[in-house]
Amino acid sequence: MSEISEKVLALTVQVLGPASRRFLERQTRFHLDGLEFDDLEKEHIPELSKWVGISARLIVDDKQAAMLAEMIKKV
Amino acid sequence: MVPWYHSIITKLTVAFIILILVIAGLSVFYTFGATKTALKETTRDELVALASVVATQIDGDVLASLQPGDEDTPGFIKIRDQLYVMQSSNSEILYLYTMRKTDEGFVFVVDGEYGIADDAAGIGELYETPTDEMETGFTAPVAEKEYMTDQWGTVISGYAPVKNADGVVTGIVGVDMSAERVIERQDFIGSIIYLIMLIGIGITAVIIGIISKTMIRDIRALNDSAEKISTGDTNVLVTVVRNDEIGELASSFSRMVSSLKIMMMDEEP
Numbered sequence: 001m002s003e004i005s006e007k008v009l010a011l012t013v014q015v016l017g018p019a020s021r022r023f024l025e026r027q028t029r030f031h032l033d034g035l036e037f038d039d040l041e042k043e044h045i046p047e048l049s050k051w052v053g054i055s056a057r058l059i060v061d062d063k064q065a066a067m068l069a070e071m072i073k074k075v
Numbered sequence: 076m077v078p079w080y081h082s083i084i085t086k087l088t089v090a091f092i093i094l095i096l097v098i099a100g101l102s103v104f105y106t107f108g109a110t111k112t113a114l115k116e117t118t119r120d121e122l123v124a125l126a127s128v129v130a131t132q133i134d135g136d137v138l139a140s141l142q143p144g145d146e147d148t149p150g151f152i153k154i155r156d157q158l159y160v161m162q163s164s165n166s167e168i169l170y171l172y173t174m175r176k177t178d179e180g181f182v183f184v185v186d187g188e189y190g191i192a193d194d195a196a197g198i199g200e201l202y203e204t205p206t207d208e209m210e211t212g213f214t215a216p217v218a219e220k221e222y223m224t225d226q227w228g229t230v231i232s233g234y235a236p237v238k239n240a241d242g243v244v245t246g247i248v249g250v251d252m253s254a255e256r257v258i259e260r261q262d263f264i265g266s267i268i269y270l271i272m273l274i275g276i277g278i279t280a281v282i283i284g285i286i287s288k289t290m291i292r293d294i295r296a297l298n299d300s301a302e303k304i305s306t307g308d309t310n311v312l313v314t315v316v317r318n319d320e321i322g323e324l325a326s327s328f329s330r331m332v333s334s335l336k337i338m339m340m341d342e343e344p
Binding site: 014015016018023026064 | 314
């Protein structure tokens with residue numbers, strides 16, 4: 001797992017809990033052209049952040065989703 | 076829905092009220108006791124000071140010369156008037172009188188109310204219930220330690236020696252203060268202490284009520300979310316935000332719910 005992947009996972013777990021990896025894998029596969037989450041690089045962060053902000057709204061409230069997206073954006 | 080008698084708000088409120096009552100009760104018990112003692116000591120000091128002042132105004136030689144039947148003599152009338160004027164000018168004083176020691180015991184010499192009040196004592200009238208402080212009063216100003224009840228009522232008394240021109244003690248001045256006045260003061264202070272305690276309990280109960288209400292509101296919100304999930308409804312948002320243990324519980328619960336939703340999404344066809 002790349003260093004960026006680890007950082008993003010650590011942040012996401014704080015909000016979405018133990019199934020965060022599954023959530024992030026889904027985001028990268030569906031929205032980052034089939035990219036494996038473990039291969040995440042710095043250049044993928046803006047796009048991932050955008051989709052996390054959108055998808056997380058289905059799971060947590062808008063405020064938390066926006067906060068998580070912002071945290072990922074700063075990685 | 077939890078019955079009110081099992082509710083955390085009820086338990087918290089009852090626990091805090093019991094705690095406040097115990098602390099306030101102990102405080103009142105100690106404060107009131109200490110105040111009563113201090114008040115009595117202040118009264119005794121006042122009596123000693125009053126008796127000492129009055130004693131310096133009385134002619135000890137004239138006092139020594141007065142014998143039974145001298146109630147109409149100018150010497151008696153002068154001392155009686157002095158005592159009566161001082162007694163009348165101080166609302167704290169109930170009785171003001173002079174006494175001396177004889178072979179029979181302590182006898183009255185000049186009663187400040189002689190000829191004015193029906194129950195005033197004449198010269199040589201024996202005082203039936205002498206005390207150790209009365210005896211001490213012949214050497215130095217002193218006040219009774221406790222209230223005394225005699226035929227004139229319940230009083231606390233102070234005494235001071237009356238000296239003649241040669242400095243020889245020829246009698247004592249007695250100052251009586253009504254116990255009712257002292258008790259009135261004690262009751263007033265007691266009422267103030269109780270009032271402060273009641274206000275304190277009231278304010279604390281309101282604060283506890285507010286804190287308990289917000290706590291119970293958030294616990295209920297978490298409970299409602301848990302109940303929905305337990306019935307298969309995962310469309311739940313945990314909105315409880317606190318900085319305490321309930322907040323931590325809410326965050327953990329929120330993560331658990333989020334993960335559950337993610338896993339359920341994955342299983343959807």
